[in-house]
Amino acid sequence: MKFSSTSKLVQRNTNITVADLILAYFRLEGVTKIFGIPGAAVANLITTLKNNNKEFDYIITKQETGAGYIAEGYYRTSGNLGVVLVTAGPGATNALTASMNAQANNSAMLTITGEIDQKYFGKAYLQEGIDAKLNISAIYNNADQYSGLVTDSSNFSTIFQQALRTCWSIPRRAAHISLPNDIVAMQIDDVDLPRTVSNYRAVPDGCNYKSVLATFNEIKSAKRPLLFLGNGSRAALQDPVRLQRVQAFAKKYALPIMTTPDAKGIYPENDELSLRNFGAAQCEWPQYYLKGEHLDGDFDCLVILGSSLGKLATNSWEEDLNPSLHNVIQVDLDQSIIGRGIPISRGIIAEVGAFIDLLIDISDKDEKPQNEAVKNRLTFIQDIKEKHSPYLHPEKMHLDKNPIYPQALMQVVNEVIPKDANIFSDCANCVGWSLHYLNVSPPMQIHYSLSMGPLGFGVAGVIGGKLGAPDKTCLAIVGDGAFMMHGTEITTAIQYNIAPIWIVLNDNDLGMVSQGQAHFFPPKNPSETSWDDYYKIGNPNCKLFAESLGAEAYDVSDITEAKAALKTAIQRADESNKPQVIVAHINTEEIPPYYSELKAY
CATH class of the missing domain: 3.40.50.1220 (TPP-binding domain)
Known part of the structure; x- marks a missing residue:
């Protein structure tokens, strides 16, 4: 059956390209922000985006994985679809980690990866990812809920709609589209575009x-x-x-x-x-x-x-x-x-x-x-x-010591953070500290990534979170190891006038690994090397690093300094619209309640 152009369900479009059709679906879905890094394999689509830049922001990040984390953070605070657009080959593989993380977190995210022109398939063209050893569509098919390869303008709508249905299913999912560059420029003589999203997707709303x-x-x-x-x-x-x-x-x-x-x-x-x-x-x-x-x-x-x-x-x-x-x-x-x-x-x-x-x-x-x-x-x-206190060590939440007790740092967040803030916790030890010692009640939200557990999600995700909730304080609690992985995305925040706040737990160590190894594999005799601070990360100066990227940064070593810095950072983020970084030098002997004396977590 083919509906006429006067149908209430669809409207006829003539003489448009696949790129135009993608933007039409973006309008239906309320998508205005796309995240990623451009390249030759998406040349036709990014040209169309440039020509429609009053409607769509293509936000250029510093690395494709970061783009995915930012897109997911944006979804989490705005409720809008997170969309990632990257080029072929390494652009697609870099974005994979973030896409599978969104899938594991039940976040609605669509990743579009470019592909070389079809006429070059199988000829070992630069960054080919379909008919070569690197099969991007197959890789994403094993990571996301859905992965589709568009092979012609005639099947684009079917595949793209399926990706959108997948993203908005319950639970939410991640989907992927592999899109050859030549197909994006193909002209379509006539195509029926749905009038609303309800014309091609629905979600269940009943029970027995x-x-x-x-x-x-x-x-x-x-x-x-x-x-x-x-x-x-x-x-x-x-x-x-x-x-x-x-x-x-x-x-x-x-x-x-x-x-x-x-x-x-x-x-x-x-x-x-x-x-x-x-x-x-x-x-x-x-x-x-x-x-x-x-x-x-x-x-x-x-x-x-x-x-x-x-x-x-x-x-x-x-x-x-x-x-x-x-x-x-x-x-x-x-x-x-x-x-x-x-x-x-x-x-x-x-x-x-x-x-x-x-x-x-x-x-x-x-x-x-x-x-x-x-x-x-x-x-x-x-x-x-x-x-009974809800906390394992409530007495440590009020210790004003140098270096800072992480328990006391979490209490500073409890006392200072606005009640409608969004908090992003990165992985490793900051998960344990924030899970146990933060007190979170709506409208405040805290966001974790505990299924995949990638370092760096909170570092980059908070940028998207702030973009999705610009009128709210968005704070990330991260380790120094994760901060060095994706801290360069601070420049993305600078470029697009986004002002999140990071609290960096600075211990010059991959602390969760050192402490976990010490707990499960303690040295058997004095001659064995201790696990204490065993996985050092080169003692980076996180404050100078953040400042070199354009952030306003603060070094704090006790709770008095930390409380003053957080109050200032919240105020400066609102007034100056600049990213804020608080580097908190923490007591490395304190261990999160993963392995407490009361429970064997």
């Missing part, structure tokens, strides 16, 4: 009523129920009305809520029912609720929303979960992960927001919650919080 009703009844009748939120709940809970309904529901039934590490803060950590984050570097509160005494009945009902239950989210299951637990309900739209991390009693395939709405609609009809059980449970949770 009987399953939700059964789950509600189990929560209501349980002695010690618990709601466990994963990062797949983030989009649903970014709706402030829905979040308020969840808080009211939790209060009505004294239902405690904890999150996975990468979902930290999607439910307010200052809420009376919040047990904060579980798993790696977890808050101290969950263990007391899960295994606690003085409450009638065992922990008997666990409801998991939007989590694949990866190892970082579950690495203390064996210690904390009741082995006789028989009510485990897991809700996710991706049926392939249901029951993967833990045996379940019920799997519900549903979009998390739809499940939450239906669950609360059912609860609104319940005028008689079990008041005695609810009252006892609330008293029990309050008692946990009164008797």
Whole structure:
């Protein structure tokens, strides 16, 4: 069937190129920013972008991996599709790490890689990536949810629409398009372009009523129920009305809520029912609720929303979960992960927001919650919080020592950062410090990359985060090793008048590796080399490095200096619109709560 040009679903376009059609889809999707580095294999597309530069910003980064991290950071704070455009060969392979990271993080990102003209396929042309040893489309097909090779103008729309559907699926995904340069310039006599995105994509929004009703009844009748939120709940809970309904529901039934590490803060950590984050570097509160005494009945009902239950989210299951637990309900739209991390009693395939709405609609009809059980449970949770700090070492959060205790540095962030800020944590030790010692509640958000765990994501990602949320403070907590990897993207921020803030944990070491090796492989005798500061990184002067790239930078060695520097950086970022870098010289003997004396994380 072919719709006429008067159809309400499509509009006829004549005598346009594939490049024009790409921009038409960008307009439909609300894409105005593209990230990457140009090259010959995208010559025709970047020419069209240049001729439409009042509509589209092609933001040139310093390295293609950085471009992908920035694009993902932009998606995370704006909710808009992250788009990466790079050339063939090494441009495409450099961008691969960021694309597979977005896939692992369930972020909506589209990577477009250029390709040489088709007439040169198989002739060992420079940077060929299709009919040669380097097959870019095949590589991305093994890393992303979808990878398509456009072979003619006639199949462009089909392949491009499929990539967009993939990006906006639930959970969000990464997709890739390989686009030969000659095809981009091809003229199309006539093509039907959808009028809206709903003409070619949709997302599910329903769930099974009987399953939700059964789950509600189990929560209501349980002695010690618990709601466990994963990062797949983030989009649903970014709706402030829905979040308020969840808080009211939790209060009505004294239902405690904890999150996975990468979902930290999607439910307010200052809420009376919040047990904060579980798993790696977890808050101290969950263990007391899960295994606690003085409450009638065992922990008997666990409801998991939007989590694949990866190892970082579950690495203390064996210690904390009741082995006789028989009510485990897991809700996710991706049926392939249901029951993967833990045996379940019920799997519900549903979009998390739809499940939450239906669950609360059912609860609104319940005028008689079990008041005695609810009252006892609330008293029990309050008692946990009164008797136990959420932190492993709360006393270290207020030590004003030189060098700085990382615990105290996190407390400075707690005290100074605006309540609607976006925080990006890089990987390695800053994950442990921020997971355990930061207190995050909406509208503040914290963003991790814990599935792939690449160094440098937070360093570059915060730039895209600030671009996506220009009116909010965007702060990255990074190590000096990661900062040296992708710190050159500061010049990208300078060029495009973007003013994020970096706190660099400076220890002249790949600290997580040194400390981890010391924990798991301690020297067996005095003659063996110690792991202490074993993986030094050359003692770079991070302050001078940042200043040489155009940032305003501060060296701090105690908490008084750190607090003053962060206040100044927030103010200067707003006033001068310049990137701000705080280099914090930290105590290298302090170890994040991955391997604490209370838990073997």
